[in-house]
Amino acid sequence: MREFLYVFEWDEHNLAFRRVGWSFRRWCVAAFRLMVVGASVGIMSVGPAWPVWERFFVERSRRHTNALRTEAAEIAKEIAVLEESCLGYWYERAQRFYRPLVGEAPMPESEWAGHMGGAPGTFSDRALYRGRRLFAEYQHLHRLLAAQAERLAFLPCLLPTEGVIVSGYGMRRDPFYKDWRMHFGLDIAAPYGTPVRATAAGRIRLASWDVGGYGLQVEIDHLNGLVTKYAHLSKTIVQPGQYVRRNQIIGYVGSTGYSTAPHLHYEVIERGIKVNPQRYILLPQDVR
Numbered sequence: 001m002r003e004f005l006y007v008f009e010w011d012e013h014n015l016a017f018r019r020v021g022w023s024f025r026r027w028c029v030a031a032f033r034l035m036v037v038g039a040s041v042g043i044m045s046v047g048p049a050w051p052v053w054e055r056f057f058v059e060r061s062r063r064h065t066n067a068l069r070t071e072a073a074e075i076a077k078e079i080a081v082l083e084e085s086c087l088g089y090w091y092e093r094a095q096r097f098y099r100p101l102v103g104e105a106p107m108p109e110s111e112w113a114g115h116m117g118g119a120p121g122t123f124s125d126r127a128l129y130r131g132r133r134l135f136a137e138y139q140h141l142h143r144l145l146a147a148q149a150e151r152l153a154f155l156p157c158l159l160p161t162e163g164v165i166v167s168g169y170g171m172r173r174d175p176f177y178k179d180w181r182m183h184f185g186l187d188i189a190a191p192y193g194t195p196v197r198a199t200a201a202g203r204i205r206l207a208s209w210d211v212g213g214y215g216l217q218v219e220i221d222h223l224n225g226l227v228t229k230y231a232h233l234s235k236t237i238v239q240p241g242q243y244v245r246r247n248q249i250i251g252y253v254g255s256t257g258y259s260t261a262p263h264l265h266y267e268v269i270e271r272g273i274k275v276n277p278q279r280y281i282l283l284p285q286d287v288r
């Protein structure tokens with residue numbers, strides 16, 4: 001028997017009703033009912049007030065959206081400035097200066113615009129694309145320039161000693177034999193003992209006396225098909241097999257061999273053929 005919240009049981013011994021405690025199931029049912037009631041009350045109180053809530057939420061998200069929009073516009077402006085002043089500058093520089101310097105054709109206009117390899121959608125995508133493209137471009141240019149610098153280090157380009165060119169490459173009346181002969185080098189008159197320098201990096205091929213008239217001579221193999229020869233030296237300070245760099249002193253001016261006065265006889269040999277060394281004097285003497 002139940003009476004509101006209480007449950008009673010008939011007691012046969014005492015012939016009277018006795019109150020008993022709640023079972024677990026009853027506790028569960030009561031809790032569930034309480035929840036249903038609570039939820040109903042909640043819905044009833046929030047429901048009619050919904051338009052107010054909605055206005056609050058909508059207003060809040062609108063404010064948020066506006067703030068984001070302003071921020072995005074500012075970022076867009078900054079990216080546009082960056083793209084113009086920085087990316088644009090380095091693009092132009094690569095196009096007009098570095099690419100011609102390494103002998104490459106300019107980058108196609110369409111590549112810079114991003115028409116190739118997936119057209120970028122928004123302005124920020126485009127700036128990102130251009131930034132990445134330039135990064136790759138400069139890595140490429142750096143590799144090419146490094147290779148070019150390496151090649152140039154081995155290219156003879158200086159006058160090997162400080163002096164006056166007294167005789168060039170070509171036919172001349174020989175100062176020793178007094179007849180017309182081909183002169184295969186450049187004669188540079190300089191005081192006895194003036195330093196003689198390697199005109200480019202290379203490996204010493206020869207540093208010895210020549211019985212043929214060159215006297216004490218040095219030959220440098222530039223490892224690119226070019227050999228330079230320095231003759232009539234008074235002294236040499238290098239050994240065959242040794243590597244030298246451009247400008248390194250290899251010996252001193254003298255008058256050994258077939259020579260009438262202290263001077264340096266300088267030859268440039270292109271794949272076995274003696275050519276005019278003037279073609280390989282590319283820098284003024286004071287640039288060292």
Ligand SMILES: [Zn+2]
Pocket residue numbers: 183185186187264265266
């Ligand atoms: Zn000579």
